Amino acid sequence: MKHFLLIYDRMRGELREKPTVFEDVSVATRERNRRELEFLADPNIEVVVLGSASLEDLTKTHSRYFFSADALLRSAS
């Protein structure tokens, strides 16, 4: 399993930066903790680590993070 660090802007409905991939969950967690402190005062920024076999799998189970509102649904059809 790989671990992907995402920084997501809820108001804009999109990622602020490209996902960072980690092989080791503890390294991913440390980096997430650091980035959470960075955005502590902004409740609209989600800092999240998602685990998955691949980024492709993740775009299926957590598509909200990866696509704009329109593309999100069209990807499922």
Added chain:
Amino acid sequence: MPIETNCKLYCSRLELRAPGCWLGDVFPAMVRVVPPSITTSQLNKLGERLRKSEVPTSEDLELLQAFREEFNGAMQDAYTRLKAVAGLDPSTRLKTHNSLIEKMKRDRTALSRMQDIGGLRIVKSMDLNEQDGLVGTIMGAFTDSLLHDQRKLPNHGYRAAHVHVELDGFRLEIQVRTELQDVWAQTNEKLGDLFGRAPFRYGAELVDPGLRSIRDLMARLSSDIAQHEVALTAEKRRAAELLGAFPGNSQISLQIRELNDLFRQKRDILVDLLSHAPELARARKAKESTEEAQK
């Protein structure tokens, strides 16, 4: 009583957060150690501080992070187990601090009682029978599991099967969704991101009539998807019975294919309607704002 059951009872009483709770000390046959970073009382006090604060202090955030990290091991174990038992490739996530704090503010849930700090999600193309079967397989893979069937009791339109399991002393939530259930959920979450999570995800009051109509549309689509899934499941069962009773009957095979096409078309229509919801919401909100400005 088997030692594992006994141990689980002991741990659930302690909630595995009493300092110095070494399973190996109590039950020497067990070698796993669950490191308690914080007691239940300290945890709930932390939750109260987070609930009452506008912005959490960095010290409290670090405490929350330390507590949350303890779920990593159990979550990885659950992932490995689901892969081994059912060949599943779920995704995993720890709840973000924003979501944890929002939930404590919204529901006044004690931090120590939260069921979904660690979560796994499975999305599959399947009918309701197959979803039930998958849920059964998942529940069979864990000693302690409980089904929260939000298909029978939708949560503000949200439908899915959630299996709560206890593993290594940690409670985890495994979400099992069909593709249509997932498309609805992702759309509604997106609407929540763009126009407010409380009204779209938790039924809070919405003043804007344009957005209210979108929320109503989402509620109708949730019902439509439920009806579609029930009908599709019944049809698949009937088709299997017919094919079993009349093997090789080309007329029956043709009718089943035609019905399948109809179901696919209905599904595409539902997805298409959902795909327009966020844009429609944007347009209606913009129209409301313009009319408000003109008054």
